[in-house]
Amino acid sequence: MITIVVYLLAVSIFKRFAYNILFHPILVGAILIGGISVVSQTSVLDYQLYVTPISWMLGPVTVALAIPLYKQIRLIFAAGLKGMMVIVIGGCVAPLIAVGWLSLFDFSEPVRLSVLTKSITTPLAMDTTNMIGGLPELAAAVVVITGILGVMFSQFIFKLTLCHDPRAQGLALGTVSHAIGTARAHQIDAKAGAFSTMALCVNGILTAIILPFVFMIFG
Structure with missing residues (x-):
């Protein structure tokens, strides 16, 4: 759910900056998820496990x-x-x-x-x-x-x-x-x-x- 919310936020940021590629949802989303992972002390392996349904899509x-x-x-x-x-x-x-x-x-x-x-x-x-x-x-x-x-x-x-x-x-x-x-x-x-x-x-x-x-x- 956090990943989906972050993605929707990243898309809105992308639109807000007139689709400037520097604010692409993948880039912004990755930075936000990385920050959340550090703060919550979630390892990359654990995160990959949690988002398996999204990866499958x-x-x-x-x-x-x-x-x-x-x-x-x-x-x-x-x-x-x-x-x-x-x-x-x-x-x-x-x-x-x-x-x-x-x-x-x-x-x-x-x-x-x-x-x-x-x-x-x-x-x-x-x-x-x-x-x-x-x-x-x-x-x-x-x-x-x-x-x-x-x-x-x-x-x-x-x-x-x-x-x-x-x-x-x-x-x-x-x-x-x-x-x-x-x-x-x-x-x-x-x-x-x-x-x-x-x-x-x-x-x-x-x-x-x-x-x-x-x-x-x-x-």
Whole structure:
């Protein structure tokens, strides 16, 4: 109940500040819950146990994104191979750049592996990271940070590149910033939201299938 109340409060704060990404409900909610946990001396493990029903809902909520996807199905089919190529290329380039940066510093192998799933939704990221030898908890944190930063910089990048096509905006947000980016895409336009949902689903499924398969073959 505390988590739900904190979330509703975080959403109201987000609206109060005109949907400024710095006050995103996930970020504000995490800070508030962290503060409450410290004051009440509740450990992270205990908190995870208490919010198990909410965590379980991540799966059905992700599946529910199929509704706006279905409503824009004709436009999505029209994008065809070009749309798929954008998702595949973006899904490969984003994590490789992150790993490349980490390779310049003295990070352990599990830490580097944990950023490979940074652009897919949390449930898939945690399971996939665990399969390839990374740290699921770190992967979850990286996913949230990636989503917030992706949405934050997307506004600047769209202006810089003169990208006004809601389809392209949706594909970019869904591929790189997963569910957080998709939520932002739905605020922009229904069409952007549908394409972002497609990118979120396709990138998540392909990463969850291909990444463990690659590690199984090449070790």
